[in-house]
């Protein structure tokens with residue numbers, strides 16, 4: 001079997017008496033989209049927070065790219081290539097889309113201060129950032145302040161920033177939320193190609209998107225993974241159907 005890029009083992013997180021993550025084990029393999037689905041409150045966001053480091057697990061381990069990252073900060077994990085997108089806070093709204101991507105590319109290079117070369121005159125960096133913007137379909141909007149981009153465009157920008165960080169895996173928390181049908185369709189097409197860049201752990205309520213995209217699906221209910229399998233396996237699984245999918249077929 002191919003070595004997973006991300007391996008989560010026996011992860012546990014309690015909020016007081018509530019066990020929001022109850023012994024979760026799952027992995028993300030090169031080239032795949034692994035969707036994480038489950039009813040509201042099942043613990044999907046809590047899991048994503050622990051993987052990217054905004055929440056610390058109570059026990060269990062998170063290995064990424066061959067390293068135990070469970071004790072590292074969000075920034076340290078991001079530098080290793082664990083790319084969480086759709087965090088609005090990562091965008092500087094007053095800066096142009098181009099500048100936001102350039103800052104991400106520069107952060108990757110580890111040089112946040114360039115005394116001799118103002119960032120906006122660094123043609124190499126501009127070209128690199130423009131190439132990312134072109135990939136996500138934002139070329140025309142490169143010079144627009146991020147604050148003026150639409151909801152969907154901001155999500156495209158976040159992906160361009162994650163690309164600039166040369167992420168080795170993407171954690172996407174409900175990317176389709178708030179996108180109209182056209183936007184969802186476009187984003188589905190884009191994610192389909194993005195998996196070649198780096199595998200994607202995708203939390204998503206839009207079942208059309210999940211069934212169209214996922215190589216594997218894990219179903220989370222009350223903090224536990226009740227099933228992991230291909231789209232067909234999950235659709236056919238009687239436990240999943242009664243616990244979650246009943247009304248989707």
Ligand SMILES: Nc1ncnc2c1ncn2[C@@H]1O[C@H](COP(=O)(O)OP(=O)(O)OP(=O)(O)O)[C@@H](O)[C@H]1O
Pocket residue numbers: 015018020038039040041042043044045046047
């Ligand atoms: N910081 C917190 N403190 C206390 N309880 C929390 C906290 N964060 C989440 N919870 C609880 O943990 C459980 C899991 O929540 P979580 O947001 O992870 O679920 P989810 O599957 O992402 O839900 P949704 O699909 O609605 O986004 C819920 O019962 C929630 O109320």
